[in-house]
Amino acid sequence: MPNKLNQSRVAMFMSVDISGSTNFKSETQADDKGPAWVGAFEEFFREVPLIMMGQIAAAFIFEDEVPECSVWKVIGDEIVFLAHPTSARQTQLLTNAFYNTIINYDSKIFERWPLRVRGCCWAAQISNRNRQIEIPEMMGSDSSQTYVDYLGPDVDTGFRLGGCVGRGQLILSSNLVQLLAGLEESEGIQFHYVGRKVLKGVYKGRPYPLFLMTRQDCMPKTWEWEAEEDQGLVALRKNEPMPYAEILKLVDQIQNYLNRMCHAMIESLTFDTDK
C-alpha cells in the first residue's frame, strides 16, 4: 500500500553503547541493595537521552527549527536515537550533538565506574532500498500511536559498523561522511580514515571503509593512555584529519569500485532541499 511511510527521506541513526559491560556485570559484587552494576545502567539509560537533548539544543541554538530526534530502540546496553533531518545542515548539527554526547558521557561514566561508552552514527535514505514499516503487534496501548521500524541494507550496515569502534570514539557510515565532507562549513568536524574491514553481510564481503570523527576542540579524553591497545586510536594518533577533498575522492573511489565489482551500491543521501 503506497503511503507516507515510504516517501523518500533520510533516517539518521545514532547508537551509543557501554563498552566492557559484560565483564563489569560479572565482576561486581552484590550488596543488600542488589548488584552494583544496576546503578551504572540506570544512570546510562536515564542520563544519555537527556544529555543528547541538551547537546541538540546547544547545536541548534542559532537555527530556527529542530529536527525530530528521539530514542528509537534500547537493545541490551545500547541506546539508538533516530532523527529525521531535513537538510545536510541539520544532519551536520545532529552529528556534532551526538559526538559531544559521546565524549561528555564517556568522561562522566568513567568518573564513577570502570566503564566507557562508544558511538556509531549512520544514515539511510528511506526509498526503494530501505523501507519503513508498521508493525501491528508492537502498537502502543493508545491505538493512535503506531510502531514504525526501519529495514534495509543501509540500516543493517550501521549495526555491523558499531562493532568496529573503540572506547570514547565515534564511527560514521561512509554515506554520512560523504554528505558531511561535501559541505562548505565544517563546523569543526574532522574525519580520520582508519582502514577497512569486512562487515558480515555488507557489500558482498568487500571491506567497508572506517571513518572516525573528532573535533579539534573536543578530542577523546583518554586516547593517550589507550593508544597501544586500540587500533582506531593508533590510526588517530598517526594520521592527521583527512582534508574534505581527499575524503570525497576516497569515498567516490570506493563507491565506483563496489558498483563495478559487485554491483553493491553506496547510496548517497539526498534531501528535498537539494532538489
Added chain:
Amino acid sequence: MEINIKEVNGVNVVEFTGNLDTNTAPEAESQINGLLDAGAAKILVNFENLNYISSAGLRVLLATAKKMMVSGGSLKICSLNSTVQEVFDISGFSTILSLAANEADALAAF
C-alpha cells in the same frame, strides 16, 4: 497527563500534571502548537504538578522555544520540583531556557 491552559494578564499559562514523556509529549506539543497557531506571544509553562519530564518532553520545550524565537514571542518555565530540576541540570536546559521559582515570579518577568 493532564494539561490545563489559562490566561493571566495576557500570558497563556500551561499547567502540566503527571509525566511529560514519550507517550504524552505528542499531546503536549499539539496543545502548545494550538496556542502558537492562535497567535500566543507569551507562554508560561507551569511544572508545579509535573512529576517527571523525559528527553521527549524536553524536545517539546525546545521546539516551542524555537518557534517563539522566530515569531518574536517569549517562553518561560516555572515551579520545577527537584526531580524535574535535576533533569534540566543534567541536560543543560537550566541554562538554555528561562526558569522561575514560581508562577508569580515568572509572570512578573514577562
